[in-house]
Structure formats: C-alpha cells, structure tokens
Amino acid sequence: TLNNKIFGGTLDNTELPRKGPADLSLTFISPIYKTPQPYRLYLPSTYDSSKPFPLLIVLHGTGGNQNKYFDHPEYASGIYKQEAEKKGIILLSPYGNDSLDRPTEWRGTGEIHVLKVIEEVCKNFNIDRDRIILSGQSMGGTGTTYLCCRYPDLFAGGIPLASTYGHLSLVINLKHTPMFYVHGEKDWHIYAQTGPIPIIEEMKRLGYNGTLWMIPDVGHNTMHISTERVIDWALQQKRVAHPTHIIHRAYFPPHGRAWWIEIVSVEQPGWYGEVDARIEQDNSIKVTCKNVAELIIRPDPELLPLDKPISVEINNTQIYNGKCSPNQQILLQYKDGKWRAFVEPRVIRDRIELLQKFFIAKIGDPAPTWEPTPETTLGNYLTDAMREISGADIAICTKGHYQYGGHLRGNQPKPNQNLYLIDLIDWIRPLDCALCTFNLKGKELLEIIELNICDKPEEERFLVQVSGCRYTFDRSLPFGARVVDTDIQPERNYQIVCNVADITRTDTLHLGRFYGKLEYKLLEPNILSTIWFYASKNGGVITSRLENRVSELNH
Numbered sequence: 159t160l161n162n163k164i165f166g167g168t169l170d171n172t173e174l175p176r177k178g179p180a181d182l183s184l185t186f187i188s189p190i191y192k193t194p195q196p197y198r199l200y201l202p203s204t205y206d207s208s209k210p211f212p213l214l215i216v217l218h219g220t221g222g223n224q225n226k227y228f229d230h231p232e233y234a235s236g237i238y239k240q241e242a243e244k245k246g247i248i249l250l251s252p253y254g255n256d257s258l259d260r261p262t263e264w265r266g267t268g269e270i271h272v273l274k275v276i277e278e279v280c281k282n283f284n285i286d287r288d289r290i291i292l293s294g295q296s297m298g299g300t301g302t303t304y305l306c307c308r309y310p311d312l313f314a315g316g317i318p319l320a321s322t323y324g325h326l327s328l329v330i331n332l333k334h335t336p337m338f339y340v341h342g343e344k345d346w347h348i349y350a351q352t353g354p355i356p357i358i359e360e361m362k363r364l365g366y367n368g369t370l371w372m373i374p375d376v377g378h379n380t381m382h383i384s385t386e387r388v389i390d391w392a393l394q395q396k397r398v399a400h401p402t403h404i405i406h407r408a409y410f411p412p413h414g415r416a417w418w419i420e421i422v423s424v425e426q427p428g429w430y431g432e433v434d435a436r437i438e439q440d441n442s443i444k445v446t447c448k449n450v451a452e453l454i455i456r457p458d459p460e461l462l463p464l465d466k467p468i469s470v471e472i473n474n475t476q477i478y479n480g481k482c483s484p485n486q487q488i489l490l491q492y493k494d495g496k497w498r499a500f501v502e503p504r505v506i507r508d509r510i511e512l513l514q515k516f517f518i519a520k521i522g523d524p525a526p527t528w529e530p531t532p533e534t535t536l537g538n539y540l541t542d543a544m545r546e547i548s549g550a551d552i553a554i555c556t557k558g559h560y561q562y563g564g565h566l567r568g569n570q571p572k573p574n575q576n577l578y579l580i581d582l583i584d585w586i587r588p589l590d591c592a593l594c595t596f597n598l599k600g601k602e603l604l605e606i607i608e609l610n611i612c613d614k615p616e617e618e619r620f621l622v623q624v625s626g627c628r629y630t631f632d633r634s635l636p637f638g639a640r641v642v643d644t645d646i647q648p649e650r651n652y653q654i655v656c657n658v659a660d661i662t663r664t665d666t667l668h669l670g671r672f673y674g675k676l677e678y679k680l681l682e683p684n685i686l687s688t689i690w691f692y693a694s695k696n697g698g699v700i701t702s703r704l705e706n707r708v709s710e711l712n713h
Contacts, residue, residue, distance in 0.1 A: 174282055174283070175201060175207075176207040177206055179201060179205075179243065180199075181199075182200070183196065184198070186274055189270055189274055189514070195274075196224050196253050199248065199250050199279065200228070200239050200249040205246075208284070209284060210287075211248050211284060211286060211289075212247045212290075213279065213286070213290045213291070214238075214242065214291050214389065214392050215250045215251075215252070215291070216293050216294060216298065217252070217295070217299075219297045223253055223255070225251070232379065233379070233381055237385045238381070242389065247393060252272060254271070256268075256569070260565070262584070264300075264304060265301070265588075266580050266584040269304075270513055270580065273309075273510050274510060276290065287397070288314060288396050288397040289314050289393075289395065289397065290313055291316070292305060292306060292316045293319065293392070294317075295319045295320055295379065296319070296321070300318065300321045300322050302316045303316065303324035307325065308413040310333075310335040310406075310416055311334075311416050311417045314336075314396055315337065316332075316336075317391065318340070318353075319384065319388075320345055320349065321354060322349040323352045323589075323659060325591070327430060330405050330407060331406050331416065332366055333364070333366060333401075334397075336367035336369075337357070337361065337366075337367070337368045338368075338369050338371070338391050339353075339358060339369065339370045339371065340373070340388060341371070341373065342378055342379070343376060344376060348663050350372070352659070352662045401417055403436045404418070404434075404436075406421070407430040408430060409429075409430045409687040409690075410687070411431075411516060412512035412513045412579055415507075419435050419456075420453070420454040421450055421452075422453060423450075424450060425449050427690040427691045428687045428688055428694075429449050429683060429691075430449065430682065430687070432447065432450070433445060433453060437461050437462060440469070441467065441468055442469035443468065443469070443470050445490075446472070447472060447492075450492065451491070452490065452492070454490070455487065456487045456488075457488070464482060464484055465481070467481055468481065472497050478490075478499035485503065486503060487503070514578055518578060518582050518689070518690055519689075519698045520699050521571045521576075522699045522700060522701025524701060525570070525571050525575070526538070527570055528557050528561070530618075531704075532631075532708045532709060532710045533705070533706065533707050533708040534557070534623060534704075536702070537555055537623025537624075537708075538625065538702045538705065539689075539692075539700065539701075539702035541555055541624055541626075542625045542692065543689055543691065544685075545625045545626055545655060546692055546695065548655040548683075550652075551626055552646075552654050552655075553625040553656065554624055554655075554660070556620055556666055557623075558665070559659075560587075560588075568585040568586060589659045590684050590685045591658045591659045591684060592681060593655055593680075593683050593688060594657075594661065594678040594680050594681060595655045596676045596679070597651055597653055598654060598672075598676075599649060599651055600646040600647045600649065600652060603654065604641055604646055604648065605672075606622070606670070607622045607629060608640055609670045610622050611631050611640045613633065619666075620667060620668055624707050625707070628644065628705075628706065628707045628709075629645075629646065630642055630711060631709075631710055632710070633712075655681075
C-alpha cells in the first residue's frame with residue numbers, strides 16, 4: 159500500500175496528488191545542468207493538500223542515490239518510509255552526485271540541488287515551512303551540518319547520522335537551529351572525534367540546543383535502531399521564524415543571509431564576516447560586526463512597527479534613525495573608516511543565483527591540477543596559499559581525499575575560465591576544513607615526509623606537497639632513507655600549516671608516532687576561503703607552475 163502511486167518525470171499542477179499515500183519518483187530541472195534531476199518523495203496516507211505538513215529531507219551517503227532511503231537493504235529496507243507513514247510526515251530524498259556520478263558532499267552542485275528541490279516541493283505540495291527538518295547518513299550527515307550552518311533560517315532542525323567534520327567557527331550560526339547527532343559507538347572513531355563530539359561541545363559552550371546520541375554496539379549505520387526516535391524528534395521541532403537576536407558568520411557572501419540580515423561583502427577575503435544583530439524594545443536594532451564591508455537589514459514587520467522610526471546602531475554608533483517600509487531595506491556600508499546607511503527598495507537575492515554568479519577569480523594558464531607526478535601545480539598553489547595566509551614557515555598537503563574511485567573528485571577548471579563560488583566548491587572537494595598550525599623540528603617533519611613515500615600506486619595520493627621547502631626522494635631505498643636531498647634543516651624548529659583533516663584523520667596523511675600527539679592550533683580560514691584570499695592578493699588570477707619542490711630520482 160505504500161507504493162500505490164508512482165509517477166515519473168516532472169509534475170505539473172494537473173497531476174499533483176492531493177491525498178496520500180503516494181510514493182513518487184520525480185524530477186526537477188537542475189539550475190546547473192538544465193537537465194532533469196531526480197528525487198524521491200513519499201506522502202503519508204494522512205496527507206491532505208488542504209493543510210500544511212511537516213517535511214523531513216534525507217540526504218544519502220557516498221555511493222547512494224535518491225532511492226536508497228526508500229528501499230535499500232543497507233538503509234534498513236525502507237524503514238524511513240514506513241516510519242514516515244506511521245508518524246504522518248512527508249519524506250524527501252534528493253540525489254547528491256554530480257553529472258559524472260561523483261559525490262558532491264552536498265556542497266556546491268549538491269547544495270544548489272537541495273535548495274532547488276526544497277523550492278520545487280514547497281511549490282507543488284502543501285509544506286509547513288516552519289517544520290522542514292534536514293537529515294542525512296554519512297556524507298549526508300556531514301552535508302546536514304554544512305547546510306544547517308549556512309542556511310539556518312531554512313530548517314527547524316538538523317539530524318546528522320554517522321557524520322564527520324564541520325566548521326566549528328560556523329556552529330555559532332545554529333543559535334535557533336537545534337541539532338540531534340546520532341552516531342554508532344563502533345563506527346570509525348575519527349568520524350565522531352572530528353565531527354559530532356567537538357560540534358556538540360561547542361554548542362553546549364554557546365548554550366545552544368545540541369544533543370549527541372551515541373548508540374552502543376552499533377557501527378556506521380544505526381537506522382534499524384535510531385529511525386523511530388529520529389522521526390519523533392523531527393516532529394517536535396518548529397522553526398524560529400522571527401528571531402529578535404541573530405548571530406551569523408559567512409566566509410562567502412552567498413552564505414551571508416539569515417532571517418532579516420544579510421552580509422553582502424566582507425572587508426578581507428579569507429576570514430569570515432560576522433554580524434551580531436539584536437532588536438531592542440525601543441524600536442532599535444543594535445549591531446556589532448567583524449570583517450563586514452556591506453550589510454543589509456530587512457526589518458521584520460512581525461518584530462518591529464514599521465510605521466514608526468527605526469534606530470540602527472552599529473558598533474556602538476547610531477548611523478540611522480528613520481522609517482523603513484515593508485518594501486524597503488537598510489543598506490549599511492563601511493568605507494573610509496565610517497559606516498553609512500541608505501534606504502533602498504527591498505530586494506531578496508536568490509541564493510542559487512548568488513552561488514552561481516559570485517566571482518572568485520580567473521583561472522590562469524596553466525590551471526593548477528593534481529598531475530600524476532610527484533609534484534603537482536595544485537599542491538603548489540594550495541600550500542603557497544596556506545603559507546601566505548598563516549605566516550607559517552612550511553605548508554604541507556596531499557592529494558588525499560581529493561580523489562574518488564581512482565579519479566579526481568572535483569571539476570577541473572580550464573585556463574582562462576572565470577571561477578565562481580560554485581566552481582570553487584566543486585573543484586576543491588571534499589575536505590574544505592579549517593587550517594591549523596603546529597610546530598616540529600625539521601628532522602620530525604622529514605620523518606613524516608618519509609612515511610608518505612609509499613610503493614603502491616593507490617598510495618601515491620599520500621605523497622606530501624610542500625611550500626617553503628623542497629625535497630628529493632629515491633623510492634628504491636629503504637624507508638627512513640628515501641629522502642636523499644632537502645633544504646629542511648633537521649634541528650631547526652618550524653611552524654607548519656596544513657588542512658586540519660590531514661592530521662586528525664589517518665586516510666589523507668600517514669603520521670606514524672605523531673598521530674594524536676601533535677599540539678595544533680585551529681585557524682579561522684579554511685581551504686576554500688584561503689584560495690579566495692590568495693587569488694585576491696595575486697590580481698584575481700589562480701595559476702601555478704612546477705618548481706622541483708618534490709622530485710623523484712629515476713622517475
């Protein structure tokens with residue numbers, strides 16, 4: 159009975175089922191590819207289009223598709239659909255891979271498809287916009303954290319399952335977005351240690367609503383145990399639609415809108431812009447900012463009487479006192495050391511369009527890439543950028559997770575191409591984590607470099623890329639003696655910068671005896687924002703060349 163109605167293709171208004179149950183295989187037109195993009199939707203038998211219904215969006219993991227939550231044995235053979243029927247909630251599962259079937263991590267292309275499918279389903283079905291909950295398994299769980307931190311005003315809550323890392327610096331955006339993390343105790347310990355555990359600790363420190371359910375004696379998939387409680391929790395959530403206090407950070411302006419504020423531009427690329435805005439009882443808005451050049455305030459008529467003057471104070475200085483009608487907004491600009499305010503027509507910019515049109519840089523010639531050689535132009539560019547933004551002595555990275563199934567995960571840009579934010583995200587995936595610094599003696603760094611000069615072709619991705627030093631190796635020599643020439647001084651103390659995932663996971667860089675022992679400091683910039691910073695500093699062009707930083711004898 160749960161499969162009594164199956165449609166194919168894009169629905170028009172004459173085909174919309176007005177009552178459930180209905181198990182629908184549907185498509186929408188991708189804003190990126192301009193081709194049909196599949197998704198699956200389940201309407202419970204209690205669904206009646208005359209009243210709004212809650213919606214649970216479920217994001218599949220790596221190797222999955224839009225059908226996996228509905229009927230795959232690995233996902234407990236349709237348990238989510240069964241529980242959605244029992245509890246009376248609509249279930250939506252989009253497709254999270256790109257046109258070449260590579261996992262998007264629900265960022266960039268995947269991110270746009272989530273935004274678009276929400277728009278599509280809300281247009282075609284009676285969805286309660288205050289009861290949209292986001293969840294996902296593995297890659298989908300990590301994507302849940304990513305999306306909730308960047309679009310907190312869209313969701314009533316997030317439920318990441320078996321998730322891993324997130325940007326701790328953006329957890330502050332979850333003030334009004336409860337999170338329920340679900341994790342198997344026997345899952346790979348790295349996932350919890352780099353994701354749910356520190357995220358929940360940060361939410362508790364901030365006084366936010368975050369919960370971690372660690373399920374004993376269970377591995378990566380907990381659905382046979384957790385699903386009923388997950389959906390019960392989802393049904394208890396209701397979006398905060400009109401908050402009087404907003405704290406929002408964004409590394410990129412397309413992620414800068416939350417409720418009635420929007421970061422339009424930042425002063426310095428590479429670091430996040432932050433806005434803390436609060437509505438007071440005297441019809442005033444008090445704002446503090448960090449690294450923000452332009453900010454829009456769209457006064458909420460549910461919170462402020464717009465027929466009366468509004469006072470706007472920024473960083474303890476009043477910069478506006480006057481009226482702002484419901485069809486107007488207040489633009490705040492910081493220039494020449496002063497804030498200025500302008501009232502202008504209210505325009506809410508489309509998030510999908512912003513992701514596609516926010517310019518990052520122009521790709522030079524050659525375009526940096528992961529060549530099948532010991533030294534790579536993309537490795538050189540990333541390490542140069544990390545060293546520049548951090549001031550460290552040496553930067554390191556590896557090809558690591560930038561490959562999937564023997565191929566590059568990302569879309570390689572072409573010379574002379576304009577690179578927009580979506581292109582940057584789709585190119586540098588999946589690990590856009592924060593940077594970190596740590597200190598080692600030169601001989602200790604050389605020990606780590608040696609550990610990653612491996613013999614198997616599939617382990618070539620571990621070979622360390624560098625900036626601020628060089629080394630030559632001979633793979634025919636025994637481990638410990640393979641670096642035959644270097645300018646790294648064995649007894650010198652070096653500050654080293656890298657992607658934090660390289661030293662907190664074990665599948666991107668071999669650390670040997672140093673694993674878990676390095677005392678590192680998290681930095682504010684992440685990999686993507688660092689690229690934007692470095693491109694901006696170099697005339698808005700991204701290019702790099704091979705310079706014999708990493709070379710192999712007899713290669």
